[in-house]
Amino acid sequence: MVKIKKTELNEFIEFLMKDYDVYSPADVGKKAAFKKIKSAFEIKHAITNTHLSPKDVFFPQSEVLFQYSDDGLKVPKREEKAIAVWGMRNCDTSSLLMLNKVFGDAHQMPDKDMYKDPYWKMKYDNCLIFNQACNEPLSTCFCNWFEGNPFAKKGADIFVVDTGDHFILEGISDKGKTFLSKYKAGEETTKVDLNKIAKLKETAESYLPDVVDIKPLFNKMNKIWDEPIWEEISAKCINCGACTFVCPTCHCFDVSDEGKGKKGQRIRLWDSCMFQIFTREASGHNPRGLSTQRVRQRIMHKYNYFMDNYEQYLCTGCGRCVQVCPVNLDIREVIKKVLDYKLSKNEEI
Amino acid sequence: MQQLVKKVKEIIKNKEVDVVIGWGRGSLPFSATPIFVETEKDVEKLIFDETCRNNLTTYLTKDKRRISKEYKKIGIIVKGCDSRSVVLYTVENQIKRENVVLIGVPCNGVFEKKKLSQLVEGKEILDFQIDVDNIIIKGRNFEQTHPLKDALCDPCLTCQYPDAPEYDYFIGTPRKDVNVPDAYKMINDFGEKSAEERWAYIQEEYSKCIRCYACRNICPSCYCPECFVDQNDPQWIGKTPEVTDSIIFHLIRNLHVAGRCVDCGACVSACPVDLDLRIMSKKVEKEIKERFDYTAGTDINEKPAMASYCENEKQDFIMG
Amino acid sequence: MCNCDNTYIPIPMKVEKIVIDNPDRSLRTYDLSFVNEEDENKFKYMPGQFCEFSILGKGESPFGIASSPTEEGLKFTVSRTGSVTNEIHYLEEGDIVGIRGPMGNWYPLEKLKGQDVVIVGGGFAFTTLRSMIVYMLENRDDYGKITVIYGARHPDLFIYKEELKIWDKRDDIILHLTVDKPVKGWDKLCGFVPAITKDVKPDPTSWCIVCGPPIMIKFTLPVLLEIGFAHDKIYTSLERRMKCGIGKCGRCGIGSKYVCIDGPVFSYEELKKIPDAF
Numbered sequence: 001m002v003k004i005k006k007t008e009l010n011e012f013i014e015f016l017m018k019d020y021d022v023y024s025p026a027d028v029g030k031k032a033a034f035k036k037i038k039s040a041f042e043i044k045h046a047i048t049n050t051h052l053s054p055k056d057v058f059f060p061q062s063e064v065l066f067q068y069s070d071d072g073l074k075v076p077k078r079e080e081k082a083i084a085v086w087g088m089r090n091c092d093t094s095s096l097l098m099l100n101k102v103f104g105d106a107h108q109m110p111d112k113d114m115y116k117d118p119y120w121k122m123k124y125d126n127c128l129i130f131n132q133a134c135n136e137p138l139s140t141c142f143c144n145w146f147e148g149n150p151f152a153k154k155g156a157d158i159f160v161v162d163t164g165d166h167f168i169l170e171g172i173s174d175k176g177k178t179f180l181s182k183y184k185a186g187e188e189t190t191k192v193d194l195n196k197i198a199k200l201k202e203t204a205e206s207y208l209p210d211v212v213d214i215k216p217l218f219n220k221m222n223k224i225w226d227e228p229i230w231e232e233i234s235a236k237c238i239n240c241g242a243c244t245f246v247c248p249t250c251h252c253f254d255v256s257d258e259g260k261g262k263k264g265q266r267i268r269l270w271d272s273c274m275f276q277i278f279t280r281e282a283s284g285h286n287p288r289g290l291s292t293q294r295v296r297q298r299i300m301h302k303y304n305y306f307m308d309n310y311e312q313y314l315c316t317g318c319g320r321c322v323q324v325c326p327v328n329l330d331i332r333e334v335i336k337k338v339l340d341y342k343l344s345k346n347e348e349i
Numbered sequence: 350m351q352q353l354v355k356k357v358k359e360i361i362k363n364k365e366v367d368v369v370i371g372w373g374r375g376s377l378p379f380s381a382t383p384i385f386v387e388t389e390k391d392v393e394k395l396i397f398d399e400t401c402r403n404n405l406t407t408y409l410t411k412d413k414r415r416i417s418k419e420y421k422k423i424g425i426i427v428k429g430c431d432s433r434s435v436v437l438y439t440v441e442n443q444i445k446r447e448n449v450v451l452i453g454v455p456c457n458g459v460f461e462k463k464k465l466s467q468l469v470e471g472k473e474i475l476d477f478q479i480d481v482d483n484i485i486i487k488g489r490n491f492e493q494t495h496p497l498k499d500a501l502c503d504p505c506l507t508c509q510y511p512d513a514p515e516y517d518y519f520i521g522t523p524r525k526d527v528n529v530p531d532a533y534k535m536i537n538d539f540g541e542k543s544a545e546e547r548w549a550y551i552q553e554e555y556s557k558c559i560r561c562y563a564c565r566n567i568c569p570s571c572y573c574p575e576c577f578v579d580q581n582d583p584q585w586i587g588k589t590p591e592v593t594d595s596i597i598f599h600l601i602r603n604l605h606v607a608g609r610c611v612d613c614g615a616c617v618s619a620c621p622v623d624l625d626l627r628i629m630s631k632k633v634e635k636e637i638k639e640r641f642d643y644t645a646g647t648d649i650n651e652k653p654a655m656a657s658y659c660e661n662e663k664q665d666f667i668m669g
Numbered sequence: 670m671c672n673c674d675n676t677y678i679p680i681p682m683k684v685e686k687i688v689i690d691n692p693d694r695s696l697r698t699y700d701l702s703f704v705n706e707e708d709e710n711k712f713k714y715m716p717g718q719f720c721e722f723s724i725l726g727k728g729e730s731p732f733g734i735a736s737s738p739t740e741e742g743l744k745f746t747v748s749r750t751g752s753v754t755n756e757i758h759y760l761e762e763g764d765i766v767g768i769r770g771p772m773g774n775w776y777p778l779e780k781l782k783g784q785d786v787v788i789v790g791g792g793f794a795f796t797t798l799r800s801m802i803v804y805m806l807e808n809r810d811d812y813g814k815i816t817v818i819y820g821a822r823h824p825d826l827f828i829y830k831e832e833l834k835i836w837d838k839r840d841d842i843i844l845h846l847t848v849d850k851p852v853k854g855w856d857k858l859c860g861f862v863p864a865i866t867k868d869v870k871p872d873p874t875s876w877c878i879v880c881g882p883p884i885m886i887k888f889t890l891p892v893l894l895e896i897g898f899a900h901d902k903i904y905t906s907l908e909r910r911m912k913c914g915i916g917k918c919g920r921c922g923i924g925s926k927y928v929c930i931d932g933p934v935f936s937y938e939e940l941k942k943i944p945d946a947f
Contacts, residue, residue, distance in 0.1 A: 029557045030467070030623045048473060051622070052559070061559065062589040065677045068725045073678060102917055114676045115915050115930070136489070138473050140377070207489075225944045236383040238411065240563035242621045252919030255677075255912050257728045258587055264726050266677075269588055271918070272561070277579045279920060281910050282730070282751030285883065287923075287945065301922065308925035326567045326619035327403060328375040328382035582752035 002169045002186035003193065009167065010040035013086070015183055020084035020128060023057045025050045034085065043086065045162065048138050049318060053248035054085055054092050055099060058123045059270075061245075065119070065255070067265045077122075084128040086160075091143045091318035093131045093155035095248035100124060101310045102251055119268075128175060131156030135200050137207045140319030142332055145212050148317055150204040151197075163196045212336065214303075214313070220338055221304035225296075229341050233334055234295035236327045241272030243321035243331075244298065249314045252278070273297045299334055350397060353520045356452060357424065358392045360518075366424035366450050370408055372401040378474050379462050383408070397426065397520075399479070402459045402502070403567070404613040406434040410443050410572035423449050428456040430504070430613035432513030433646025434569040437609055439515075440653055443572065446515075453516030455524055458498075458505030461614070463623055465500050469493055503627060504614035507532035514647050533635045539628060550628075551596065557622045558595035560588065564616035564626055565602060570609040570645075577601060603629045608637040608654035611646045639663075676915050679723040679767025680708040684760050685742065690828045695749045696793055697758055698735065698828065702742040704765065712771065714738055715778065716800035717906060717934045720745070720770030721914050727756040731911040733933070734771065735796035735829075737803035743768065746796045746828050772914040773933045776801050776878055776904060785813035787871040789889055791820045791862050791881025793828050797906055798880050802842070809841060816871050820847040820862040820885070824855050845869055863888040866896075873897035879905045890937060903937035 004012050016022055025044045026035045032044050033052035044050075067074045104124055106115035134141075134150035143149065153159045157176030161168045168189055171177030224230075244250040254271040258264055271278055274294055280286040288294050306314035315331075322330050357369050373384035373394040381400040386392055405425055427435065435451060438444045465474060469486055476487040484497045498506065505511075507530060512523040531537075539547060562578070565571045577585050578598060586601070587594040603610075612634060616626045637643055640663045643654035682701040690696035703709035714734060721729040722745060730753040736744035747757045760766065776797070786805065790798045798819075805812050817836070821827045827846065837844045847858035847865045858865055862885050871877070873896050879889055886905055893903055909921035909928040921928035924943040926935075935943075 028622075029554070030463075031557070048471070062591070075675060075678065106915075113674055116674075117915075117917060118675045118677075139475060235385050236408075238407065238563075238566040240566040240619070241561040242563040242619070245559050245561045246621055251917070253913070254588070254918070255729060256588060257726050258589075259726050261726075266725070266728075267589065268677075268918075271920075273919060275562075275579075277575075279910055281908070282754060287909065293945075297922070300924075301919075305922065305925035322377070324563075324621035326563050326615075328377065328380045330376040333376055582755065584752070 001189040001193075002180055002183060003189045004167045004169065004186050006165055006167065008185070009043070011185060012167075012183065013037075013040035013043075015185075016084055016086075016128075019081065019179075021079065021081045022084050022086060023054070024086040028052070034087075037086075045087075048136065049089055049091070049134070049141070049320070051320070051323075052246055053095065053318070053320060054088055055095065055248050055251070057083060057085060058096065058120060058127070059099065059103070059251060061270045063119060063268050065266045065268055067263075068259070069263045082126040082128065083123055084130065086130045087132050088129060089134045089318075090131055090148055090150065090152040090154065090156075091134075091141070091316040092248050093129055094143075094146075094148060094152075094316045095318070096124070096129070097155045098249050098306075098310070098312065098314055098316075099251055128179060129155065129157045130160050130169075131158070131172075132160040132162065133197075133200065133204070135162060135204055137204055138319060138323075139207075139209075140322040141207075142209055142212075142317035142319060144205075144208045144317070145214050145335075146313060146315060146317045150208070151201040161197050161200065163193060163200065166193070168193055168197065209332075212332075212339070214335065214339075217303050217313070217335065217339060218307045220341070221300055223343060224338065224341060225300075227341065227343065229337065230292050230296045233299070233329075233337065234292040237274070237291055237295050237329055238327055239274045239276060239291050239294060240326065241270075241274050242324045242326065243329075244272040244274055245270060246320040246324050248316060248318055248320070249302070250298075273301070295329075299331075299338075303335070303338075350395075353397055353426070353452070353454065354392050354395055356518055356520060357386065357395060357426075358389050360424055360450060360452075361386070361389055361392065366422045367420040369395075369424035369426065369452070370405045371395045371426040372397060372403070372405070375400065378476055379460050379465060395426070397454050399458065399460045399501075401428070402462075402615075402618050404428075404431045404434060404569050404611075404615045406431050406438070407567060407569040407572075407615070409435070409449065410438060410569070411566070421448065424452060425449060426452045426454055427513045427516065428454060428459070429508060429510040429513055430611050430646075431569075432515050433510060433611040434613065436515050436646040436649045437570065437611060437653075439649055440651065441609075441656075446649070451513060451516040451518070453513035453519040453523075455519075455521045456505075456508075456511045457524070458501040458508070458511075460500050461502040461618060463618070464502075468495050468499060502614045502618070503535075504612045504617075506530070507534075508612075510647065515649055533631065535627070536632050536635050539632075552592055554625050554628070555596045555599060556592040558590060558592075558599070558624060559622055560590050560595065560598070561621060563619040563621060564599075564624075567615045567619040568606065569611070569613065569615065570606045571602065573605075577605075599624075599626070599629055603633050606630070607633045608641070608643055609645050610634055676769065677913075679721070679729075679769045680712075681705065681765050682743065682768050684762050684764045684766060687760065687762055690746065690793075690830070691825045693825075694758075696746060696826075696828060697749075698744060698746045699757070699760070700736075700742055700744050701766065701768065712743075714771035715775035716804045717775035717797050718771040718773050719797075719911070719914075719933060720768050720772065721911070722747070722753070722757065723767030723769065724753060724756045724760075725767060728753050729767075729769070729912070730754060730757075731772075731914065731929075733794075733797035733800075733906065735799050737800045737807060739804055739807040744799075746793055748793050769914060772911075773929055774931070776906075776934055777876075777936075778804065781805075781876055782811050783813060785872060785875030786815050787875050787877040788815070788817045788819075789862060789866055789877065789879045789881070789893075790818070791885040792822070792826065794881045794906075794908070795819060795828055798878065799829055799832070801878065802836070806836075806839075806842065814872075814875070815842045816845070816869070816875075817842060818845045818847070818862060818866055818869055818871075820849070820865065820881075822849045824848055824852055861885075861888070863892045866892045870896055873899075876902045877904070879903065883908070894937075900941065901936050901938040904934055905937070905940065906933045907935060908933070 031051040034054040103117040103120035171180040372381040375382040681704040686700040911929040916930035
């Protein structure tokens with residue numbers, strides 16, 4: 001473990017910047033989001049979660065797939081340096097592991113390289129994740145429903161705890177351990193520090209909501225496809241994409257060309273299953289024309305379909321969608337409603 | 350509140366309406382949530398207070414294929430701005446006035462969650478209490494008192510129509526005489542700045558847009574079955590979050606709601622990245638007011654500004 | 670980063686021949702040839718698979734491959750419905766277009782070996798069925814009796830009319846062509862595909878491939894089940910708005926499946942477990 005004085009963080013970040021492009025929570029207007037920083041002074045040491053998720057670092061809202069012109073196609077390349085992300089909470093670190101199953105591992109199609117996403121891989125492979133303990137979970141947090149914990153280290157290369165005056169860094173993965181061993185300026189940690197961390201963890205955990213057992217959710221979802229509950233849940237949804245855009249795990253996208261004449265680029269853009277045009281076909285036929293069908297798709301994708309394909313839920317309980325929904329369609333309440341729902345056809349679960 | 354519950358129970362019992370759209374307690378502090386009340390039992394869930402932020406009339410026109418159920422006669426609880434939206438729908442032939450039953454409620458302004466959050470420097474708010482003209486905001490390790498008006502939505506601070514101009518029933522006492530400060534002060538102040546400063550502000554502000562369309566979808570005046578943004582043949586504008594694309598989206602949206610915006614501020618509250626959306630919409634509103642002496646949604650017998658023509662209209666923008 | 674690993678990069682193909690399939694010119698068939706030999710060598714496909722047809726500046730649309738792997742180049746039939754297909758219709762012979770693929774799975778040709786096969790098609794969704802028929806005729810000895818039921822709204826709306834005439838004359842393939850309503854000069858069958866299927870009453874021990882507009886599939890399936898076809902011997906191909914083609918972008922999700930990688934070909938056995946597949 002390495003102990004760094006907060007006042008000396010910049011030295012560490014500069015050391016990190018020698019090998020990495022560093023992203024960190026920073027002010028973007030009135031909100032906090034992950035962006036590329038030039039010095040430690042830009043880091044926002046937010047006590048709460050960032051408003052926008054870090055998925056943007058690896059899966060940007062808009063990304064050039066290639067440029068085209070008379071000279072042919074040109075694929076953008078990444079700069080030499082790999083990406084390091086400072087200040088990620090475990091809900092976000094977990095989300096990257098989920099997204100990597102979709103983009104990186106091509107889990108469903110293991111033998112074929114064509115199912116791996118080169119744009120994701122060139123950023124995600126070789127990245128260094130600083131997973132920072134979440135000292136003060138918000139009232140909208142529910143990571144503990146998904147086996148998460150504010151002090152969990154899963155997915156971290158380096159685990160960071162903010163103890164007030166210091167950051168205490170612990171190498172978790174081989175990559176993280178190797179990197180930390182190269183940094184010589186830190187102090188040794190003491191028993192006092194470890195006690196402090198234990199205390200912080202205890203306090204953080206006390207802020208979490210009561211755990212809801214979500215294991216039965218998958219099976220329950222299988223049985224309620226045709227039930228009126230979806231109309232009840234979706235009635236107030238206005239089908240904007242706020243929830244899906246702030247979500248660290250939502251990953252639907254659109255591919256679109258921009259250009260004039262023979263010059264231009266093909267880009268991919270975040271898209272949302274909430275939008276009416278998402279599935280509309282050129283013929284006018286729309287398999288998910290009703291708002292109810294779209295809300296069901298979003299919820300089912302998170303708590304049923306993804307489980308079917310990747311053996312886990314596509315949600316980390318970060319609570320961002322709960323915070324931004326303009327009509328307070330609270331996904332925690334949806335989960336509870338589904339779990340409590342009594343089937344109308346007397347089907348036994 | 351009791352009066353409201355009593356009235357709604359009555360009209361549901363008499364089958365005057367199939368459903369009443371109102372507000373219920375939300376899951377977060379400072380939040381109310383839209384509820385669709387169909388039975389007498391559910392009426393008890395209705396609330397009305399400073400947290401009832403949403404303009405519920407948006408559900409009257411939005412995407413007719415939202416849910417499979419179709420209501421013939423809809424009751425809806427309205428503040429002043431919400432009632433103006435219904436007037437707008439009526440003059441624009443989107444609804445038949447006789448198919449909606451409006452229940453007006455006296456509005457003293459509603460909270461803006463974002464302003465509250467700024468008051469306590471972004472700390473999480475867990476509870477609040479109103480003490481006459483003050484609001485006591487509570488969080489995990491703090492308790493702060495602020496003037497109540499600092500917590501209200503910006504549109505509420507200059508609202509000239511707190512009482513529903515159009516209603517079938519009114520619960521409580523209308524506020525009647527409202528003393529309104531200069532509604533366009535923010536626009537005039539902004540206009541004082543140099544063009545460069547204004548452009549820089551607009552660019553910085555709209556560069557944050559993530560194109561989630563929450564502003565459009567929550568907006569009662571945005572009810573096109575297919576928005577220009579979604580059309581792809583021709584594709585009018587780019588869909589990237591680049592600032593030029595975003596500014597064009599917001600500019601065109603504002604032109605589309607010119608003379609139709611009731612300044613309910615729903616877009617501002619809905620925006621997940623806190624854009625200053627009123628800097629555009631209020632400016633357009635001011636122009637419409639000055640040129641056509643028209644205020645959207647205040648007179649059910651008046652033709653919309655953009656759908657009528659008078660010979661004495663100012664035409665300097667054409668003739669130079 | 671090497672282009673060859675990047676599934677998002679289209680390969681160039683040249684438009685060799687354009688056939689206008691119907692009098693209102695809304696359907697056109699394109700024969701494409703590979704510009705680069707290495708692309709051609711790598712491009713291995715089977716009947717039922719699809720490609721993303723790319724017009725730079727306009728975007729991409731998914732189309733089933735209408736040619737058979739036994740033929741040279743690729744064939745696509747495009748109906749003019751949206752902005753990309755509109756642009757495709759402006760193409761001229763000699764133009765270069767982009768193709769990504771082949772994507773998705775294919776008809777169960779291995780399982781069909783030695784079996785009787787019934788093919789039911791409707792409208793211009795006949796593309797991959799053509800691929801399949803050409804493939805089976807080319808390997809004729811591998812398959813049993815081949816029966817084709819093909820319907821269109823109007824005689825003009827059949828695609829591959831010249832080939833249909835040739836097949837009609839062959840004795841190793843039985844062709845039932847039908848139009849929705851009687852038309853002067855039409856001497857073949859008349860009626861909707863489900864009704865004709867009922868009349869033809871194909872042998873239920875054979876395998877059946879159904880492909881057409883969703884509404885046709887919806888009403889044909891019960892007929893096949895009634896005749897007695899086994900659930901795992903009925904196959905169909907689904908259409909969705911596939912964008913990425915590699916199971917990521919989320920558009921073509923039906924239940925936990927993605928049409929672009931788990932399909933587009935599904936057996937009825939699989940489909941009945943997926944809610945709202947059509």
